[in-house]
Amino acid sequence: MTHTSFTMQEHISLADKNWFNTGGSARYFCEPETPEEFALALAFAQENKLSLHLLGLGANLLVSDAGCNGLVIRPHNKTIAITQQGAEEATVTAGAGAVMDDLITFCLDHKLCGLEELSGIPGTVGGSVFINIHYFQFFLSDFLVSARVIDTKTGELIPVTKEWFNFGYDYSTLHKREHLLFDATFKLRPASEIEAAYAKGRNVEIIRHRRQRYPYQGTCGSFFRNFHENEVTITSNGRKMIFIAYYLDKLGIKGELAVGGAIVSHQHANMIVNRGTATSQDIVTLGRTMQELVLKNFGILPQPECQLLGFESYPFLQK
Numbered sequence: 001m002t003h004t005s006f007t008m009q010e011h012i013s014l015a016d017k018n019w020f021n022t023g024g025s026a027r028y029f030c031e032p033e034t035p036e037e038f039a040l041a042l043a044f045a046q047e048n049k050l051s052l053h054l055l056g057l058g059a060n061l062l063v064s065d066a067g068c069n070g071l072v073i074r075p076h077n078k079t080i081a082i083t084q085q086g087a088e089e090a091t092v093t094a095g096a097g098a099v100m101d102d103l104i105t106f107c108l109d110h111k112l113c114g115l116e117e118l119s120g121i122p123g124t125v126g127g128s129v130f131i132n133i134h135y136f137q138f139f140l141s142d143f144l145v146s147a148r149v150i151d152t153k154t155g156e157l158i159p160v161t162k163e164w165f166n167f168g169y170d171y172s173t174l175h176k177r178e179h180l181l182f183d184a185t186f187k188l189r190p191a192s193e194i195e196a197a198y199a200k201g202r203n204v205e206i207i208r209h210r211r212q213r214y215p216y217q218g219t220c221g222s223f224f225r226n227f228h229e230n231e232v233t234i235t236s237n238g239r240k241m242i243f244i245a246y247y248l249d250k251l252g253i254k255g256e257l258a259v260g261g262a263i264v265s266h267q268h269a270n271m272i273v274n275r276g277t278a279t280s281q282d283i284v285t286l287g288r289t290m291q292e293l294v295l296k297n298f299g300i301l302p303q304p305e306c307q308l309l310g311f312e313s314y315p316f317l318q319k
């Protein structure tokens, strides 16, 4: 295990590696960059019968206070490159460890447009493909054309097309945890000078708007996912109310409901914020209380969008 970024480290804190800034340590931690390094890490996990966990920026993750006894892999392949440049379409390939905002800036600097609609969403390419990030009507899957994934059992690098991911709202095949994302290729629209300038302006404006509207620290963004249409009966203006924030808003919990150091944001009813002293257990208890309130008042049970790492049993209410 020779690469400088690829030493197998032990007892590494995860609290400074996720946006809630809570949780315990990883028994083993490494940051592979090449396919060979990923294969080595996966073999190490198999040989030592370790549970395997992928980590990006930790922007959608709640780490248990006990941490995890397995191996946490944080991909270090951050290369971003134009892989095809045509008059009508270009493709850009980015490593799983690349930060989404760096990818968007790279594209805009090369007058390649489209991805700026997802500006300001914290995360790596790996974490973002995993959940298929979305903002208003735009989904990351609108842009992804192909990728390379690694089989977590064999360490084999496998090229796949978009269809392989079976993308949905908050879903991709990566949720099965049989593969991890190595890199992904996105299609972009080559733009004229003026179009590119407009797209750059849009990027700045979206980020400014998001920073004003939502909390930007000590949170994982939306804690619960929206409902699917078949889960809800309540309508507003003739439309099924699938938005979890609609229900949470009605409870009047914004900036009010708190457990220990965790509180429901005063800006957004579906965002839990660490006031500085929260434990992951505080966040779990607050999340459960929110579930109970929505269930009691509206008869539906919200489910977390936030992913979990290191919990021995599922800590939230389930149907």
Ligand SMILES: Cc1cc2nc3c(=O)[nH]c(=O)nc-3n(C[C@H](O)[C@H](O)[C@H](O)COP(=O)(O)OP(=O)(O)OC[C@H]3O[C@@H](n4cnc5c(N)ncnc54)[C@H](O)[C@@H]3O)c2cc1C
Pocket: 019, 053, 054, 055, 056, 057, 058, 059, 060, 061, 075, 096, 121, 122, 123, 124, 125, 126, 127, 128, 129, 130, 131, 132, 133, 134, 135, 174, 179, 180, 181, 182, 214, 215, 216, 217, 219, 220, 221, 222, 307, 308
């Ligand atoms: C302030 C704030 C605002 C947000 N706004 C939005 C928004 O508007 N829209 C939206 O969709 N999301 C939003 N989010 C959620 C978050 O930004 C996304 O889910 C993002 O994609 C998380 O990426 P990450 O690299 O931090 O992943 P992490 O949180 O580190 O991991 C998330 C999951 O992805 C898995 N994973 C990570 N890398 C890989 C890989 N290489 N292969 C396989 N699995 C992997 C992890 O195992 C984990 O289960 C917001 C979060 C915050 C903090």
